[in-house]
Structures are given as C-alpha cells and as structure tokens.
Amino acid sequence: MGLDDRKLAVLRAIVEDYVATQEPVGSKALVDRHQLGVSPATVRNDMAVLEEEGYIRQPHTSAGRVPTDRGYRLFVDRLSRVKPLSPAERRAIERFLVGAVDLDDVVHRTVRLLAQLTRQVAVVQYPSLARSKVRHLELVPISTTRLMVVMIADTGRVEQRLVEMPGPITGDDVNDLRRLANEKLVGSRLSETPPLVQALVDESSPQLRPAMATLSSVLLETLVERHEERIALAGTANLTRGGLLDFQGSLRPILEALEEEVVLLKLIGEAEPSTTRVLIGDENEIDNLRAASVVSTGYGPGATIVGGLGVLGPTRMDYPGTIATVRAVARYVGELLAQN
C-alpha cells in the first residue's frame, strides 16, 4: 500500500509527461526527462506497483503507462501545487474585465476569458437569485390588464415577466401595488420571500387583493420556482483540441450534457466558499461526462458566494494551471461585483 516518495515522484512525472505529450510514457523516457536518479528498470518496478494500486494503466501490453482517474486524483491532492499565474495571464484578466458595463457583459466577458485562458470549455453561472436580495421591484403598465414586472436584484440581475391581471387596473392601483411590494420585499433574500409575499396579499386592501394575488403568484413562480438560474457557456470549440484522442472519440455525450442547464448547474452551482472543486472523470455523477474533468469554484463580492464558475475539459488536463486560472478569474469577478 505504502507509496514511498520515489513512487510518488514517478507518478507525478508520468502525469506531467502524459499531459504534455498526450502519449503513453515509458520508463526510459521518464528517466531521460526527469532527474529521478535511478535506472529505468527500477522505475519499471515502481510502475508495476503503481499499476497494481490502480494509479496508472497500460493501454496495450507493449505500451507505456497512462494515469488513471485515480492517479490524477492523487496527483491533484498530493503531488501538485497551484501554479502562480503568469504576468501575461494577470494582464489578460484585467484587460478583459475592465470596461464591463453590465452584469450580462461581465458574465459574457468572464466566460470567454476563462475559455481562452484555459483553452477549455468555460461555464459561468449568473448570480443566483436565491442568493440575491431584492433591490427594487418595478411595475410597468403595458395595457389596461397587463403589467410588466421587473425585479432588480442587488447582484445586478434583472428579471422581468409579463403579468396578465384578473381585471382592468388603474395607474393609481399600479402605484399602490408597487409601493406595497417594495416596502415589503426590498432587502429580503429571494429564497425567503414566499412567506413575505403571502403576507403581502393578506395585508392588502380588499380592492387590491385580486391584483396583488396574481402579482404574487407570478413573482413566486417566476423568480423562485422557475428558471431562476441562468448559465453562460463558451469555448466548446476547445473540445476538438487534441484531435479525437480525448473523450474516447466522440464529442456527442459531452455536447449533449452541455446543452442541459440542469447538468451544468450541478457541475458548477454547488460551490462552497473558498474551495475549488475538482471532479475527475469517473467521479462525475453525470454519465455523459465520465471522460471529462471539471474544475469549479464559487464567486461573489467579498467572502459571500453568489454563483459558480468553472471549466470542463479532458481528464488529461493541466490541473495546476487550470485551478490557478479558475481561482484567479473568480476572484477578479468577485472584486468587480463588489464595486457595484
């Protein structure tokens, strides 16, 4: 069981070489490229042990070794340190993100930036409504029986929805509704609104009650239950990097998974503070993504987390570099959000 230091060094060397060259690595090549201080034969013995323990494997009998998912896991957990970002990367991040005018803009720039820096598929979740507070509710009459309700959250998100009222409604009514709703809801967390919204209905005057009931049900339905989460995606073309060697020849399952918002949310939406999550191959619960790895983290102004972001790529990826980039981008985005 016990893997001594040299065996770990061998594993690290295998991972690094394989990530760099994309080819199974043999004992001879290893001692050439790394200063291990021992002969190929010794390395072979170590490799035999590593293989027995499930950290590496041979594609064919007479080929070099390739890390297994388990091998990558060990590498990530114990054998690698997070690479510091290059100054060029730092500059790229800053250049990319300054001048964003809008939450939409921030998210789009971020996702493209991430895709570009990591050369992988990038995913960014919009600030979650559940984690946002209501900053303002605006009601705009569209016709005598229709209102557009616009909710502005403190994270910058803006959601709107058309509401069909039960009957004609006057401008004064709209003003009353707006005032009441704002008084009650501004400053509260979206996830906690249901009772507040209920109270809103109960407390309104009999005359306003039907309108308020309709309004509240729409608010609840749209903002809390429904498609409250949004996602941006970029860099799918990066999946074709590395020919068809990664992803065992077919992008099909990956592309399918990337089309499902639910799947993406599962991947990057469960962020915890100041943690970077790395899911390697098998560890992934989604079958279609068994051949891929995901590096994700949360972001938000200050220490709070309002959403997640991350990248997806082949298990054969540069974990230290990717982790560093994902973290750095998340931090910058957090700062950007804090300014608003």
Added chain:
Amino acid sequence: MGLDDRKLAVLRAIVEDYVATQEPVGSKALVDRHQLGVSPATVRNDMAVLEEEGYIRQPHTSAGRVPTDRGYRLFVDRLSRVKPLSPAERRAIERFLVGAVDLDDVVHRTVRLLAQLTRQVAVVQYPSLARSKVRHLELVPISTTRLMVVMIADTGRVEQRLVEMPGPITGDDVNDLRRLANEKLVGSRLSETPPLVQALVDESSPQLRPAMATLSSVLLETLVERHEERIALAGTANLTRGGLLDFQGSLRPILEALEEEVVLLKLIGEAEPSTTRVLIGDENEIDNLRAASVVSTGYGPGATIVGGLGVLGPTRMDYPGTIATVRAVARYVGELLAQN
C-alpha cells in the same frame, strides 16, 4: 447544357439516395430503387453528363456519385417541393410553444424545438431592437448617483443598463427625466432614435441637461450601437450525428463559427419577408462554414419581420423537410408574438 427531364430525375434520385444513405450512389442501385425505366448503362451516360456539368462528382474513380454543392442547389431550386409537415410535427410545435410566459421563454423553446425537429443546430435571433419600437422607459434609482435604465420594447424585449450619473440626482429629477424620455421616445423605432435623443438633450432644462446628456449617451450606446442583437443556440450535439463523415472530419471550424455572434447574425439575421433562404456549402461567405448548409427565414407578428431563425447542418441534409420545418416554426412563433 440542356439537361433533359431524365437527367434531372437522375440527379434528384442521387440526391435523395445520398441524403438517405450517406453513401455514394451507383448506377445499379439507382435503377433498383427508383422507377427510371431505363438501364444502368443509360443512367451512367446521364451521370457522365451531370458530372461534366458539375452537379455530381466521384469521391474515387471506382465509387458511386455524390452531389456537389451545385447539385444540391439545382435540387433545391428546381427538383424538390416543400414537404408538408406531418401531423406529429404539427402537434410537437404546438405542444412546445404553448405556455411560454416570456420572450426569453419563447425564444428558448423555439430554438430547442427547431433543433429537435430538424435534428440539426438551431439558431434563433431575438427580436431585433432596430426593428422594435420603444414601449416604455423606466428609470430606477440605485444610489444617489446611479440609475438603472430599463427599456421595454413592443416586441417584448427588455434591456437594462446601469448608468453612472455625473452628479447626485434627486427623486424628482428622476421623475422628470423619466417623463421627458418617455414623452419623446415611446412609440418610435429604435433605429430612428438618435436625432430624437439629441433633441431630448437640447430641450431639457439647464438643470437637467447634464443628467439627460449622460442618460442619452448611454441609451444610444447600449441600445443602438452595442450588443443590440441577441442570439440563442441549441442542438450542437446534432453536429456529431453521421459520425465524422459530414464536415470533413473536424467539427472545429463549425464550433468556432457558432461561438461568434456576428457570424450567426450574418447567417440568419438578414431575413426578408416570406422568403426562406438556403445557403449551400460554398455559397456561404464564412470560410469555416464551407462544409455546411444553412436554412433560415424571418419571423414576426403578422407580415412584419422582427428577427430571423434557422438551422445549420451538413450539406447532405434533407432540404425539403428542413425548409418546411423552419417555415412552420417561424410562422407559429410569429403568431405567438402577435398575441402579445
């Protein structure tokens, strides 16, 4: 030059068979599967002519024939009629689109529906702002020096943008700005606003002028010049259908092109009323898409066009079926928009 009826029938048969089987089609197979009433030898002679004219070609000397882009073009223009939709498809369209609550919702449902029905990549442009009229402008104070400006268009689109004012601004000021802006701009077409917006600044009181100037410049910049167009995409996984035979082995260029909004807009954004545009392979101006075909059309309430939608797939696609589906979906979406 002159292609008699039988030669055209041969071309049609070749296209149909190739689309169905994905394999080069030979003279023998042709006479077996279609009632051409002549022998393989005769068909071969016709094929030789068709090849000379550039409508078909041989992948290898001893293989069957495959249509060229030019062949598909002739097929689409003169040899095919638009297939009527199957009842199942009709039902699918209706089922998919009823219950949409929102413009966002409509667009998302539409793009998924299109992808599913055609089994190709679907693209839907949001109603173009340039073709929308202003229905309402809302200004929401976020802090003493910041406003959120929300524009609601008659097509249902809602755009917002944070505005940093030159100095502190009172609630009354905000009300004045809102009133003035709405008086001047509501009902006007976005593409025609620049002079109106200018007038707005000129006519406002000296006290309001700086604020109004800032507001106007943001309005112009955001809504007219900038990312005024939005696009939804779905079905990229369908690109992997048909193995790697289509798209000459690499999805790379296609995926890259699909990431560029500008490219997509060019593809589907130049719609003319009641026309379905078919771009086949080479005809495409975008180099990355030389191996693909695009079927697109405009949509909108009634006879007006507010945006485009379409699908992208291999040149080897079922043109009659795809054209029918794209048209039908566009028509349904138009009806849906007309109801609002």
Added chain:
DNA sequence: ACTGGCACTCGCTACAGTCGAGTGCCAGAC
C-alpha cells in the same frame, strides 16, 4: 535495494494479393 541484461509481447507500418462495386466505352438492337 538497485541495476543491467534478456526474452517476450504486441501495436504499428509496409507490402502483396484478392475482391467487388462501379465506371467508361463500344458494338449492336430498336
């Protein structure tokens, strides 16, 4: 515990041979 040596495995490449789908052409029939 490490090393050098050695036999072995097995994927990769090259090459030769066969097969067959499909063609082009031509002479003859309608």
Added chain:
DNA sequence: GTCTGGCACTCGACTGTAGCGAGTGCCAGT
C-alpha cells in the same frame, strides 16, 4: 438517334504476412 448488354479496367476496402521497435517483466548479479 437513342438505348442496352457486354466487357475490360480502375481503385478502394479488406486480409494476411512479416519486420520493427518501444516497452515490459523477470532474473541474476552487484
């Protein structure tokens, strides 16, 4: 003049064989 059957030819796809070489596992020796 148009179509057809026949025939020789082409060439990709597939199969089988052989040699090469990277890489391994094992073992005896230091």
